[in-house]
Amino acid sequence: MSSTFNDPEFLQAMASMGVAHQPGKPRKKRQNASGNPANRDLSQNDRNILKDFDLWAREQPDLMVTATEEVAILRSLFGVARNMRINPHNPDDIADLLDVVYDIGAEDPDLVLVGLATLNDYIRFRAGREVDEGWDGIQEDVETGLFSLQLEHMITDAVATADQIDPEERRRVFASTRIVAMVPTVLEWIGSGRPTAPSGGLRRADIAEVAAMLGISATGVNKLPPKEPQQESLFQDNPSERTPTIHAMSMEDVPMLASWWHTLWVADVIELASGRVRPGPTAEQWTGGAPPTLEQATNLLGLFVGIVIVSGRMDRYEDDAVELTLTHLLHAIIPDSKLPSDTPPTQEVESKIMRKLRQLERADLAELDQAGSIHVEPAMRGAIALGLSVALDVIDTDL
Numbered sequence: 110m111s112s113t114f115n116d117p118e119f120l121q122a123m124a125s126m127g128v129a130h131q132p133g134k135p136r137k138k139r140q141n142a143s144g145n146p147a148n149r150d151l152s153q154n155d156r157n158i159l160k161d162f163d164l165w166a167r168e169q170p171d172l173m174v175t176a177t178e179e180v181a182i183l184r185s186l187f188g189v190a191r192n193m194r195i196n197p198h199n200p201d202d203i204a205d206l207l208d209v210v211y212d213i214g215a216e217d218p219d220l221v222l223v224g225l226a227t228l229n230d231y232i233r234f235r236a237g238r239e240v241d242e243g244w245d246g247i248q249e250d251v252e253t254g255l256f257s258l259q260l261e262h263m264i265t266d267a268v269a270t271a272d273q274i275d276p277e278e279r280r281r282v283f284a285s286t287r288i289v290a291m292v293p294t295v296l297e298w299i300g301s302g303r304p305t306a307p308s309g310g311l312r313r314a315d316i317a318e319v320a321a322m323l324g325i326s327a328t329g330v331n332k333l334p335p336k337e338p339q340q341e342s343l344f345q346d347n348p349s350e351r352t353p354t355i356h357a358m359s360m361e362d363v364p365m366l367a368s369w370w371h372t373l374w375v376a377d378v379i380e381l382a383s384g385r386v387r388p389g390p391t392a393e394q395w396t397g398g399a400p401p402t403l404e405q406a407t408n409l410l411g412l413f414v415g416i417v418i419v420s421g422r423m424d425r426y427e428d429d430a431v432e433l434t435l436t437h438l439l440h441a442i443i444p445d446s447k448l449p450s451d452t453p454p455t456q457e458v459e460s461k462i463m464r465k466l467r468q469l470e471r472a473d474l475a476e477l478d479q480a481g482s483i484h485v486e487p488a489m490r491g492a493i494a495l496g497l498s499v500a501l502d503v504i505d506t507d508l
Contacts, residue, residue, distance in 0.1 A: 154198065155187045165234045173226040182227045186210070200243035203232065207251060218258065225255040257501055260435060264494045264501075267442045271491030276403050282488040283406035286473045288369060288413050291322040292378060292395045298322075299379065302387040309381040310360035310370060320355075320366045324471070327355040327363045365468040368420060372413040407492055410474065414438075414496020417468045419503045421461070429454065430461035431504065435497055437466065441475060441483040442490040442497075469493075 151159075159180060166176035174182075186206060190197045195205045210224035229251045236244035271279070283289055298319065306312050311319055313329025320327040333356055361367045373379045373389075380389040388396075394405060401409075418434050433454055454462065466483060469475040474493065476484045485493050 151184070151187055151191065155191070158198065159184055159187070161238075162231060162234050165237075166230065169230065172230065174223060178223075179227045179230060182224060183231055186224070186228065189213070198235075200235075200247050203228075203247045204250065207254070211254075218261065222255070222258045222262065225251060225258060229255050256432070257504070260439060260497065260501060263439055263443055264497050267439075267494040268491055268498075271442075271487070271494060274488050274491075279488050279491060280400070280403040280406060282486070283403070283410055283492060284401055286410065287323050288372070288472050288474075289401055289406045289409055292373070292401075292409070294322055295319060295373070296378070296388055296392055296396055299386055299388060302385045305381060305384055305386050306359065307384065308359070309374075309386075310367065313357070313359070316357050316360060316363060316366070319370075320363055323365060323369060325355065325363060325366060326353070327357050327366065330356045330358060333358060364417075364420065364464060365471055368413060368417045368468060371416050371420075372409060375412055375416070376409055378409075407495060410492035411495030411499055413472070414469065414474065414493055415499025415503065417465050418496065418500040420465070429458045430465065431500070433458065434462050434465045435500060437462065437483050438469075438475070438485070438493055438497060441485040442493050 162183060163176060163180045166172060166179050169176070172179060186209065187197050189195075189209055190202075190206055193205070193209065195209070196202045197206055207225075207228065210228055211221060213220065213224065229248065232244055232248045232251060236248065303315070304312065311329075313331070316327055316329040355363050357363050360370060370379075374381055377389040377391045378395060379392070380387045395401065418431055418438075453459075466475065466477060470477050474485070474489055478484065
């Protein structure tokens with residue numbers, strides 16, 4: 110982020126907020142509010158809080174920018190808040206101040222990111238000194254926005270890095286995955302059209318044949334056999350030791366198959382209507398005998414990854430699983446990325462993370478070792494990054 114603060118557009122945006130300081134240039138000493146234009150709209154309480162925040166910020170080791178810059182940004186936010194009749198010391202008004210941050214940085218994601226980071230630190234500061242005053246309850250909204258923006262920045266960097274790899278190498282790697290390679294096969298199986306289950310998914314009678322295209326042993330059943338106890342752990346599980354046949358009451362009982370089918374539908378490779386599946390508008394791109402283009406393969410894999418990540422979000426544990434899956438995959442495509450680490454996931458959440466990551470592993474998009482580390486080869490990282498972006502878009506739409 111250091112280069113951001115030397116960018117002329119950023120500095121101009123900061124100046125429009127009342128932040129006149131430019132890094133590397135000395136600040137003029139301000140004696141009082143009347144001598145500092147940035148302070149003219151501030152109350153005495155505002156200035157006292159800013160002084161205390163300055164002292165607190167200087168003790169924090171994990172600020173996105175310097176303490177001095179955060180104080181300058183917060184002073185500007187206070188000034189804008191006062192002009193808009195927003196009380197920055199009332200937790201109930203912070204949602205309005207959050208909107209101000211988004212509005213000010215509408216054309217500059219970097220500005221929004223720094224503004225959110227400053228606002229998040231301000232809330233942490235207030236929550237630490239004013240217990241039970243409502244500050245803890247509003248931090249989640251700010252942290253969610255900050256987390257999403259951090260991810261977006263890192264994903265953009267990951268895509269840029271992946272684009273430097275030889276395009277033909279990436280196309281070859283993408284095309285070798287079953288998710289891409291089996292598209293012509295499933296279209297040949299569909300032919301001019303086939304009946305589906307009422308939900309639009311595969312019928313039980315068809316689950317085994319289509320699942321086999323992905324290398325999955327599954328069979329559709331009318332009644333499930335007794336379930337054997339099984340515990341999946343991110344740190345103690347070896348997929349090569351577990352290849353049982355899946356007994357499925359519906360396609361959704363075979364997660365990787367369901368994710369692929371949904372991907373084909375979203376990508377317009379197939380069309381679902383009136384209880385039948387037919388070739389979709391883009392099917393012809395996959396049936397001419399020519400290998401898929403890099404764009405085709407990248408987009409299909411990106412959709413698949415995004416759908417795997419966000420699947421099942423109605424479940425009570427799924428939001429935590431989605432966020433942690435995003436984090437795991439981001440670390441896999443940007444090994445030196447630094448995102449905040451939360452407390453270890455519960456067993457329920459860990460199980461859901463595992464199921465998502467196993468889908469990606471079985472699809473040859475990622476690899477999990479016995480220590481629980483996730484690995485993605487460099488040529489595959491662009492597709493994973495696109496999938497993270499797809500997942501974020503879905504999450505933002507749902508909010």
